[in-house]
Amino acid sequence: MGFFKRLLFGDHKRLHDRESSDPDKEPEHPSSTKLSVNIDYLMHEFHRTSDLRIRILEKGQAALVYMESLVDQEKIHEMIFKPLELGDVEHISDIPNSKVTLNMEEAIQTLLRGHALYMEDGLRGVYQFRVTSSFNRSIEEPANEKVVRGSHDGFVENLMININLLRKRIENRNLTVKYYRLGKKTNNNIALVYIDGVTDPSLIQEIEYRLKYISADMIHSPGYVEEFIEDQTFSPFPQMLNTERPDRVTANLIEGRVAIMSEGSPTVLIAPSTFFSFYQSSDDYNMRWFTGTFVRLIRLASFIIAVCMPAFYIAVVSFHFEVIPNELVMPVKQSINGIAYPPLIEALVMVVIIELIREAGIRLPQPIGQTIGIVGGLVIGDAVVRAGLVSNLMVIVVALTAIASFVVPSNEMSTTLRLLTFPLILLAGTLGFIGITFGFMMILIHMTRLESFGVPYTSPIAPLRIKDLKDTFIRMPIYRMNNRPKDSRAVDKEVIGPSREWKQLERTNNEQQPAGSQEASQQASSESNQSSD
Amino acid sequence: MQTQIGVGVLSLPSDLHQVAKQDGWISLAIAGAVLPVILFCLFLIGKQFPDSTFEQMTEKLFSKWGGRVFSFLYILYFSSVAALIILLFGRMISLWVLPNTPFWAIALCMVIVGLYLANGGLLVLARFYTMVSGLLPVLIILTLFSFQEVHLMYLMPIGESGISKIFEGASEAMLSFFGFFVSLVIFSEVEGKPRQKFIIILLAHFFTFFFYMITLLVSYTFFSTTELSLVPEPLLYMLKSFELPFVARIDLFFISVWFVSVATSYTTYLYIASLGLKQLFRTKSIKVFNLVISLFVYAFTLLIGFDVAKVDRHANVVVYGGYIFSFTIPIVMVVIILVMKPFQKRKEEAS
Numbered sequence: 001m002g003f004f005k006r007l008l009f010g011d012h013k014r015l016h017d018r019e020s021s022d023p024d025k026e027p028e029h030p031s032s033t034k035l036s037v038n039i040d041y042l043m044h045e046f047h048r049t050s051d052l053r054i055r056i057l058e059k060g061q062a063a064l065v066y067m068e069s070l071v072d073q074e075k076i077h078e079m080i081f082k083p084l085e086l087g088d089v090e091h092i093s094d095i096p097n098s099k100v101t102l103n104m105e106e107a108i109q110t111l112l113r114g115h116a117l118y119m120e121d122g123l124r125g126v127y128q129f130r131v132t133s134s135f136n137r138s139i140e141e142p143a144n145e146k147v148v149r150g151s152h153d154g155f156v157e158n159l160m161i162n163i164n165l166l167r168k169r170i171e172n173r174n175l176t177v178k179y180y181r182l183g184k185k186t187n188n189n190i191a192l193v194y195i196d197g198v199t200d201p202s203l204i205q206e207i208e209y210r211l212k213y214i215s216a217d218m219i220h221s222p223g224y225v226e227e228f229i230e231d232q233t234f235s236p237f238p239q240m241l242n243t244e245r246p247d248r249v250t251a252n253l254i255e256g257r258v259a260i261m262s263e264g265s266p267t268v269l270i271a272p273s274t275f276f277s278f279y280q281s282s283d284d285y286n287m288r289w290f291t292g293t294f295v296r297l298i299r300l301a302s303f304i305i306a307v308c309m310p311a312f313y314i315a316v317v318s319f320h321f322e323v324i325p326n327e328l329v330m331p332v333k334q335s336i337n338g339i340a341y342p343p344l345i346e347a348l349v350m351v352v353i354i355e356l357i358r359e360a361g362i363r364l365p366q367p368i369g370q371t372i373g374i375v376g377g378l379v380i381g382d383a384v385v386r387a388g389l390v391s392n393l394m395v396i397v398v399a400l401t402a403i404a405s406f407v408v409p410s411n412e413m414s415t416t417l418r419l420l421t422f423p424l425i426l427l428a429g430t431l432g433f434i435g436i437t438f439g440f441m442m443i444l445i446h447m448t449r450l451e452s453f454g455v456p457y458t459s460p461i462a463p464l465r466i467k468d469l470k471d472t473f474i475r476m477p478i479y480r481m482n483n484r485p486k487d488s489r490a491v492d493k494e495v496i497g498p499s500r501e502w503k504q505l506e507r508t509n510n511e512q513q514p515a516g517s518q519e520a521s522q523q524a525s526s527e528s529n530q531s532s533d
Numbered sequence: 534m535q536t537q538i539g540v541g542v543l544s545l546p547s548d549l550h551q552v553a554k555q556d557g558w559i560s561l562a563i564a565g566a567v568l569p570v571i572l573f574c575l576f577l578i579g580k581q582f583p584d585s586t587f588e589q590m591t592e593k594l595f596s597k598w599g600g601r602v603f604s605f606l607y608i609l610y611f612s613s614v615a616a617l618i619i620l621l622f623g624r625m626i627s628l629w630v631l632p633n634t635p636f637w638a639i640a641l642c643m644v645i646v647g648l649y650l651a652n653g654g655l656l657v658l659a660r661f662y663t664m665v666s667g668l669l670p671v672l673i674i675l676t677l678f679s680f681q682e683v684h685l686m687y688l689m690p691i692g693e694s695g696i697s698k699i700f701e702g703a704s705e706a707m708l709s710f711f712g713f714f715v716s717l718v719i720f721s722e723v724e725g726k727p728r729q730k731f732i733i734i735l736l737a738h739f740f741t742f743f744f745y746m747i748t749l750l751v752s753y754t755f756f757s758t759t760e761l762s763l764v765p766e767p768l769l770y771m772l773k774s775f776e777l778p779f780v781a782r783i784d785l786f787f788i789s790v791w792f793v794s795v796a797t798s799y800t801t802y803l804y805i806a807s808l809g810l811k812q813l814f815r816t817k818s819i820k821v822f823n824l825v826i827s828l829f830v831y832a833f834t835l836l837i838g839f840d841v842a843k844v845d846r847h848a849n850v851v852v853y854g855g856y857i858f859s860f861t862i863p864i865v866m867v868v869i870i871l872v873m874k875p876f877q878k879r880k881e882e883a884s
């Protein structure tokens with residue numbers, strides 16, 4: 001019956017697996033019907049590496065080849081030998097879940113991906129079985145992007161799991177994933193993820209174009225990709241957002257941005273990103289919007305504090321003492337008087353010490369790291385003041401600066417801030433307030449000159465767009481952010497339709513019936529539910 | 534895009550308001566009222582040649598070589614204004630903030646900022662101006678601190694100094710609005726309809742006007758007439774006397790913020806001067822000319838330095854140049870356009 005159905009209604013075309021290589025082209029190294037030739041070729045190509053296992057089957061008439069280090073022995077048993085034992089099939093070549101190829105190059109590729117090859121003397125086909133073993137850690141919350149409320153999962157080193165996390169969140173056929181093989185020697189898998197119909201096609205084209213330009217032996221982390229494709233490498237500011245949080249990536253994808261993921265790294269790059277996107281955290285959207293706004297303002301204030309605070313202090317102490325109100329002059333003067341060094345040196349030393357403590361704390365194992373933090377922070381801080389090397393005001397200032405620089409939700413931006421402190425300290429030490437203004441202006445000019453994939457870095461402030469300010473300094477209630485921000489260059493504008501119209505309906509209903517019968521309001525709410533769908 | 538230019542224009546002349554010691558707020562009001570007429574002239578010129586740059590305009594109006602000479606003169610004028618801005622800035626900084634710092638360091642700051650900003654091109658200029666225009670409210674708020682102690686009586690005998698004096702003051706006051714001329718030079722670089730641009734330029738002008746008016750009124754009502762003649766920078770002296778609970782000496786902050794707006798005006802002059810050079814030499818890159826003009830301006834300012842007499846002489850030259858270049862020539866251009874219009878029409882009909 002099935003045969004006739006196919007004969008009558010089918011289109012008589014055989015579907016092929018999606019393959020990277022062109023199936024019609026004659027392969028460069030076709031497989032041979034002679035088993036020994038094939039085996040010799042493989043052995044030669046792999047330079048007789050020790051973990052290439054060749055199991056001779058059927059009295060030397062067939063062989064199963066696999067990389068011992070890449071396959072799961074359990075799976076080999078499950079997929080290849082169990083059907084034989086159970087008597088479902090006569091030969092290994094009859095097992096249906098294998099993929100046949102005549103191309104030895106392809107066989108080598110799949111072997112490297114962890115497949116097992118089955119070859120038989122007298123048969124040209126090479127049967128590939130997917131028996132890859134993989135070791136994954138669980139999808140825990142990333143340690144450097146913790147949130148109080150919200151989802152607590154994070155990306156891992158496996159690309160498939162990462163894409164799975166995204167697909168689970170965006171059940172939409174327009175979510176498109178494109179693989180790229182980058183790295184001439186390492187052959188890494190890079191995935192470009194975007195939502196078709198929302199993301200600007202020219203943006204995708206631009207990113208694809210830049211990705212294809214990469215020619216390197218190794219693409220070992222997103223940091224590599226970032227430096228290859230970002231607009232300005234000579235800049236302290238990161239121009240692509242790095243994140244390990246699926247919810248953050250999802251939100252950015254919906255906004256019309258593009259995510260670049262790579263095998264072997266939990267970090268995802270998001271482009272284009274602006275300065276303000278580094279100050280948004282998924283936490284903001286799980287709080288009341290009042291609190292969200294407050295926290296965000298604090299964060300942005302921390303930018304100013306982290307960059308300017310030591311510089312400001314130095315300028316005041318060494319140039320503009322008159323700025324300090326009368327009552328404060330004496331205490332400040334007292335704390336500085338005993339110090340042998342000029343405030344400039346004092347500040348530089350303290351900032352460098354803080355950086356040392358931080359770096360040491362990261363490298364050391366966790367329990368010792370904390371000890372170092374305490375020893376460095378408390379003991380050195382206290383001793384240095386008592387020894388009269390550094391004034392206690394300076395310790396306060398530097399500690400505040402360090403804290404402020406850690407407030408930023410993005411690690412890259414935080415390092416940038418700490419780096420920017422140094423030139424400003426130097427300028428403040430030489431030119432006072434004018435130096436700070438000068439330095440800050442240079443930073444601002446630099447930021448306005450930056451572009452991330454055709455989007456101005458300071459958007460929506462510098463090309464001022466009042467509508468998009470809803471999600472920068474403040475966080476407006478979510479239903480108010482009904483249009484996508486323009487800096488993502490999204491094609492599709494609207495992101496939230498009328499969702500709170502039930503409120504108005506309720507009100508009008510109440511006005512119509514001052515008694516306010518319960519049925520009416522219920523009806524209104526159900527109506528609005530329909531409309532919001 | 535256009536609003537940004539507008540904002541750029543309004544932040545332009547704020548440096549000069551310290552220089553022009555206005556005779557009275559009425560003078561300023563008159564100046565503010567007269568200027569739209571000239572702005573309208575500029576608008577007419579810009580409308581006549583919507584697609585051509587300023588240099589092309591002059592070439593069309595004054596024949597090829599005449600136009601080039603004019604363009605060159607304008608470039609000279611713009612760079613000398615830039616130099617004047619640096620000179621005044623340097624003097625102000627050394628008087629108020631850093632008495633011991635040598636002039637070359639202060640000037641170098643300005644030159645570097647200007648060079649870096651101007652190299653970014655018009656778009657970056659515009660974006661930067663939008664960003665720093667957020668500082669203008671800060672300046673205004675700082676100024677408004679002094680409203681606690683104003684004495685409206687000081688304004689009182691209105692019109693005492695006589696009409697001629699007031700008009701003399703008005704012409705002085707106009708000088709502080711010289712920035713408006715920039716709008717003609719970058720008229721063709723900005724997108725949009727001429728009408729829209731004109732409205733934006735007007736808005737920018739009125740904003741500047743109101744900003745001046747506020748500062749002027751505050752300083753006039755704070756100091757009496759006799760005091761005012763003794764105080765060179767009334768606004769700063771006034772701010773100096775105030776004290777917030779956490780900072781004394783607001784004037785230092787005021788100067789720091791003011792530095793930004795001075796830098797923007799300097800950069801604008803630098804940019805239009807090198808834009809002129811670029812069009813004169815018909816090359817693509819503007820960066821070389823930015824560097825050339827910056828070096829020229831820097832060398833020139835180093836020659837003068839803190840020397841007050843020389844600075845004043847230079848300021849006078851620039852002011853008279855301003856009269857010629859910003860008032861006379863545009864009007865002449867309009868007249869020429871109006872005269873030539875019928876001729877051109879006849880020519881077209883003939884052909």
